[in-house]
Amino acid sequence: MADTRGSSRRASRRGPQRPQTPLRSAATSSKSKAPTSRNKQQPAPRTRDGIEPQSQATALPSDLWTLLLPFLSWRDTAAMRCVCCEWGHVVSDAKKLHPEWRSTVLGPSANGSESLELLRTNHLRWADTRFAPDLLLLSAVSQDPSPWHRGGYWDEAIAAIEEAKLLPATCRIVGVFTVNAVLGAREDGEEVTEDDETGSSAVTLSTSVAHLPQTTVEVAEFDRKDLRRCQRGVELDNPFTVLQDDEHTPSFMLFGVNDQSASQLVPVVDEWYPGATVVGAVSPLSDRCVPLATYSGGVQVSRGRQDRKARRNSGAKEQAASRRRPRGPRCQVAFPSTMLLRLQGDVGVRSFSSSGYAPITPLIRCERASVAQELSQVVTYDLVSLLNHNATEEGPPHRIMDILEPSERLVIEREGRTLNIFSCQESAPLQHLFDCYSASKTKLPAPNSARIDRLEFVFWLQDRLMSLPARCWQEGAYGIVASHHPSRTSQALTEALRSTHERLSSARERAFGAFVVAGALNEVEDPAHAKDVSQLCADVFRGLQLGGCVVSSSVGPVAFFGGLRPPVVRNIAQVQTHTTCGAIFYMKL
Incomplete structure (x- = not known):
């Protein structure tokens, strides 16, 4: 009797109950059965008060998106594109309009291992751009080249970036090692000075991470033997994608380990693309170290060749290298002797050069x-x-x-x-x-x-x-x-920077980043020279992020005395010593 009264009270609290029909009981019992291809159905999406999920996501006004984007990282914006179509459109539209260039100096660290740890732990300082970066220029300086023997440091650096997923898989990485100095300022605004060095094994890194909207980044490697044959008259194949007639002239960044090979490649680029801007650095080989490395992130890297025999030989070398290298991210790290980085799209490059x-x-x-x-x-x-x-x-x-x-x-x-x-x-x-x-x-x-x-x-x-x-x-x-004259170096660089700034302003071109390569001077210490160049660039281009390095030879337009622009239609690039060459990145109109 008591059980009957208790059950009636529980029923009254739950409200009127609907009698269970045989059909509903059968459906209820079928829930305990394992799903099969016959009875498995997709559940209908549940809504609340008739509001669709997509309409909830689009409720944010556009002004709020503008205020929110500067505080997001590329991981956040990448995740937003997967929420719904409206959020994806907002991110895609903003990505086309907002280029980004973030340059940071990390170190000095006591040795190569500590610099790699600094690279991992400080990724929020150098790698968190608002949108997925397309390019990383990593410059390293140390008086001890032993970590770079056979490219060991580059292998470990790329592996650390890939394992921690610090950059998206499509980001191109170019590493340059030098025994001179790096350019730029730390996150706290302090320049790298000679007093900061902790010893000959100290390592300092300069990172430049770039988001280049609506711009295609292609990498091509060139063998010194092929360049030597090209100098003798053998035609060198153009490894880059063919451009359409209505596309603008591309810009190039050249990196190499040999002055002669770089000098042979520069006129070839001018033959392929007359009037193209070329800026870069040449850091020579020393003590079995590998000063240049590139990582394609799973994207095929083009190689310039002449004939079928050269292609067969290079293919055999690639197969042998793939057998020697372990599988994983490291197997895609390449150590070219000379390479070109081509930028084609809405991002342009204004080059400058100066010498004393x-x-x-x-x-x-x-x-x-x-x-x-x-x-x-x-x-x-x-x-x-x-x-x-x-x-x-x-x-x-x-x-x-x-x-x-x-x-x-x-x-x-x-x-x-x-x-x-x-x-x-x-x-x-x-x-x-x-x-x-x-x-x-x-x-x-x-x-x-x-x-x-x-x-x-x-x-x-x-x-x-x-x-x-x-x-x-x-x-x-x-x-x-x-x-x-070493005393005239700063004056010439200031004039070249001002002239470039005036050209950008007159054309209403918005600069957003710079990569500068300063040629080493015999009369000035490398850290002092790097500090002077960084300070002069900061004084002329206020607020512009700057990265770069000091190397033996720089690549850029011919530098004339006084930093003057030459009275010629085309100033063809050249490999030069005691010269500062720079690339100012801007958005085309």
Whole structure:
């Protein structure tokens, strides 16, 4: 009796109960059965008060999205694209309009192992961009190259990034090792100084992570033997994707370990893409270390070759390398001798270059060049002729030593200053350049179609001007001899940066990042040189994120004295020493 009253009270609390029909009881009993292909059905989506889930996600106004995006990381925005179509459209539209460049200096660390740990633990400082990054430029400096023997450090760094998923799988990674210095500032705004070094084994990293909207990033590797054959006349295949007629000229970043190979590749790029911007760095091999590495993240890397035999040989090498390397992320790390990074899309590159060379002769003409009797591999410039003020008539021939000032000759002989010759087949461009430098003018006349070459490795020996025969001053060509003055380096760089800033402002191009390669100077310590370059860039381009390194040779447009822009239509890139070359990334209109 009590049980009956208890059950009635429980029933009253639950409310009126619906009688169970035989059909409902059968359905209830079927829930305990294992699902099969016959009875398995997808449950209908449940809604609340007739509101669809997608309409809940789209309730946020667009202004709120604009305020929210700066506080998100690329993982957050990638997850938002998977929530619903509306969120995906919001992220995709913002991704096209907001480029990003984040440069950070990590270290110095006591050794290579600690620098890798610093790279892992500080990923929020250098890797968390708002949208998925497309490119990582990783520069490392240390006086001890042993961690880079056979590319060991690069293997471990890429493995650490992949295992912790610090970057998306599609991000391209380029690593450059140097024994000189890196550019940039720490997160707290302090520059890297020489006092920060903890020893010869200390490692400092400079990371530049870039999100490049609507821009395709392609990597191609080139073998030095193929480049040598190309120099002899064998055609080199273009490994990049063919561009459409309506597409803009791409921009390139060149990295290498050999000056000669890089110098051979630069004119090939100009032949493929006339007028293309090329900026890069050359860090030479030393003590069995591998200064250059690239990681494709599972994307195939193109390789430039000439013939089928070369392709078969390279394919065999790739198979042998794949057998030696372990499976996993490390098997895709490549160590090219020379490589190109092509950027094609809405992101453009404005290049600049500067050096501390100043003219020590007026405009002259080479009248006689001969091979030295004592040194068969050296070309001597015996006689030159002076031009009048209007640069229309040449005077009688002179010896080069009779034209130089005695004080300048004394400084060159005592201090061993390096010399350059700026050569051109026409006299007008050089004369205008010399006049503007002498009068401290920054605006040059209308561009000329002539080409001005910068001839390096010129030296003074036994009162004679000499150079290597590889690139010599041709008889009948005009030229200006210049010597390197360390005190003029900062002034020339400031002028080059200001000129580039004015070009960007006049064209209404929005700069968002910079990568600068500074050539090492014999007279200035590398850390001090890196600090000066970083500070000058920060003063001219305020708020612009800067990354880069100091290496032996830089790649960029020919650097003229005073940081002046040349009065020529096309300033073809060149591998140069004692020169600062930079790339300013901007969004095209």
